[in-house]
Amino acid sequence: MRDSSGVRETSALRGLSSAEVAERVADGRVNANTDVTTKSISSIIKDNALTLFNIVNIAMAVLVLFTGELRNVLFMAVVGANLLIGVIQEIRAKRMVDRLTILTAKNVTVIRDGTDMEVLPSALVVDDLIRLRTGDQVPADCEVVQGSVTADESLLTGESEPVEKSVGSELLSGSFIDLGSLVGRVTRVGQDGYAARINAEAKYVKPVNSEIKATINSIIRAGTFALIPLGIGLFLRSYFHAPSDLNAAILSSVAAVIGMIPQGLVLLTSSVLAIATARLAVKNVLVQQTYCVETLARVDTLCLDKTGTITTGEMEVAHVVADSLDIEADTSEVIGALAAIVCANEHDANDTARAILSYLKKESIEPPRTSRAIPFTSARKYSGCVTEAGVAYVMGAAQFVVGAGVAERALASEIFGELERVLVICRVEGFDDNDALQGEVKLLGFVGIRDQIRSTAPETIRYFLDQGVDLRVISGDDPRTVAAIAARAGIPGAKHWVDATTLADESDIAKASKTCRVFGRVTPQQKRLLVQALQAQGHTVAMTGDGVNDILALREADCSVSMASGSAAARNVSEIVLADNDFAHMPEVVAEGRRSINNLQRSAALFLVKTVYTAALALFCIIMPPYPFIPIQMSLLSFATVGLPSFVLALEVNHERITGNFLANVLERSLPASAAITVSLALILTSGRLLHLSVAEMSTICLVVTGIIGIALIRRISLPLNALRRALLASVVLIVTLGCTLFRSFFRISAISSDMCILLVPALFVSIVIFNRLYVFLHDHSKESRVFSAFVRVFSEGDNERSQGSREE
DSSP states (O other): OBOTTSOBOSTTOOOBOHHHHHHHHHTTOBOOSOSOOOOOHHHHHHHHHSSHHHHHHHHHHHHHHHHTOGGGGTTHHHHHHHHHHHHHHHHHHHHHHHHHHHHHOOOEEEEETTEEEEEOGGGOBTTOEEEEETTOBOOSEEEEEEEEEEEEOHHHHOOOSOEEEOTTOEEOTTOEEEEEEEEEEEEEOGGGSHHHHHHHHTOSOOOOOOHHHHHHHHHHHHHHHHHHHHHHHHHHHHHHHSTTOHHHHHHHHHHHHHHHSOHHHHHHHHHHHHHHHHHHHHTTEEESSTTHHHHHHHOOEEEEETBTTTEEEEEEEEEEEETTOOTTSOOHHHHHHHHHHHHHTGGGOOHHHHHHHHHHHHTTOOOOOEEEEEOOOTTTOEEEEEETTSOEEEEEEHHHHTOHHHHHHHHTTSSSOTTOEEEEEEEEEEEOTTSOEEEEEEEEEEEEEEEEEOTTHHHHHHHHHHTTOEEEEEOSSOHHHHHHHHHHHTOTTTTOEEEGGGOOSHHHHHHHHHHOSEEESOOHHHHHHHHHHHHHTTOOEEEEEOSGGGHHHHHHSSEEEEETTSOHHHHHHOSEEETTOOGGGHHHHHHHHHHHHHHHHHHHHHHHHHHHHHHHHHHHHHHSOOOSOOHHHHHHHHIIIIIHHHHHHHTSOOOOOOOSOHHHHHHHHHHHHHHHHHHHHHHHHHHHHHTTOOHHHHHHHHHHHHHHHHHHHHHHHHOSOOHHHHHHHHHHHHHHHHHHTTTTTTTTOOOOOHHHHHHHHHHHHHHHHHHHHHHHHHHHHGGGOHHHHHHHHHHHHHHHHHHHHHHHO
């Protein structure tokens, strides 16, 4: 039978027929595509392969292959390694998150053709009747048609207090049944569901907020713009200078071009961050976006979700006291009654009962044997039991058991916290057949229940405070509750709270973000606006959360962290997932970020030296050809003075606070070496002509001078020297020496003659003097130099504008 609306009546609980299900599936009214999904493997490969960096290098490789000089394609090994690391890392993260999602998926009991059957949540259709009981997650928006429950909607709203649902009430997808059972009729499916609509708002491309990535992109972008005219100009000048040697012109031009692109820096960054993510994975921290390790290390504002981050999401027993409200009084009978009641009803335990059971286990308390259990219901507001000795006990809300005045007296005692949930434990004469209380009620004592603070939360919070990170607590719960929990966890300024329902618009949220530390009753949209307001004030913002209500803010934050136990959508949009739900891992992530960034700043200086002097030398050689290096010689210099030392230095322990701008710190170290090499190489190429040296001889002198300045820079950035760094310096010297002697034919290097020394010695003297003087000057005065600051600002602002544009799109 159907009612006037065309919906099958539910009194018979027959549900839809197979034909009706098929009809709805054909119409598309099925519960599919409800979640934010991870990237496909093909998308991951495409995104990593189709980059400007790869395209430029492939084009250069094709040109080299045309010459038949296969050894000069060695630089493509760096490109391939970088691509492989990026793809493997992203696919690994994707599979781990997908595995978490599969593990949390459960079949749903649906009534069809009058029979209960198990189906996947994605197979539900509109008007399906579903059975839900304690612990089940609601798979689709539905209306209660039979039974009554209390529902936990904290993942959706942030409100931790269970909500009562009865016939006619709406249940939202993503909530959980806290207590009871029901039959519900599915009202909305797929993208029409509440959780899916929130998820849909999070489906936009989020730009990576990384100074390292921005700096590398700036260098590649500037190098690409410069290499096209410089590469063409150098090729034409070299070819017309020696028209019979096309291959030589191509090789010298390619050597200049690949020198302008910091290949090794891209590979080093990928490798260092991949190693960081591997280290964190061992500690149950899943990094889905490698650059977020850097971002979190730079964060100056951390927005914390209450449930799952500061609290465990569970309750705990705070106090058990006797009727006298004397903390020293004997509570043995109170505890015994408490144990009898909750253990008798253990099979149907809600959050409160589970907290008491945990308390009893911790205190090693054995309950008395019982003959009858009185389960808790939302109507009675109490539970109870009868022991085998015939003693009847009851536990519940005071106003429903002994009267409201008793609860007021307990709260006035100051034993219980302002926001503790206080229950009474009483002895009664018995229960009737309907489980109603009989006879006199004798008050035995009280039990106080409160949200459980994570044991590691206060220490983790102190860590961030010591690091100068500003903390905000954002929750959909009552602001007074959130403020009390924040204060217990050690959040400073927790008394400065605001009820977000009083914030009318974006300007109100922006004002509150400057003065308040605790935000309660916050909607998903307001969470996002709050993150945006903090970013507009110049903060780098991290956000933690685990629910559907956190998705918009997680997507907007510069770095987002979620718990594995939260919603699948929250995990999928977060850059970091704490697989064991332990917020205490956050300092470890920050430490890995600091190690990576501080070491990369030192190493990046080595790469930028090559980029700058190669571009300057290419411009000079357009005027005075030929270009002194070929690709295989650049490979020797890159490995010895850039690649090897940068990898060794980048993996050292380094937990110093990050200060200054990444590009500024890199340029401060690299510009002296770049200037010294550029000036000395120009001197060599000019004077070599006057001394009638061959191209091969001038090339050798240039390579030796460049190698020695590279070694000098390695020594500078390695101070103070330790055993590892001394060994590194010795290894670099040995590699350059062997390349110029035993393996000089492979690298096309000439033997050093007395005529060459006439030019080599003064060139070395000039280059070393320039390097040392300029290095000391920039180290002491870079922050005061207007030219230096303006150059850094132009690069940084350009990338900030591009990131903002990507975010707005």
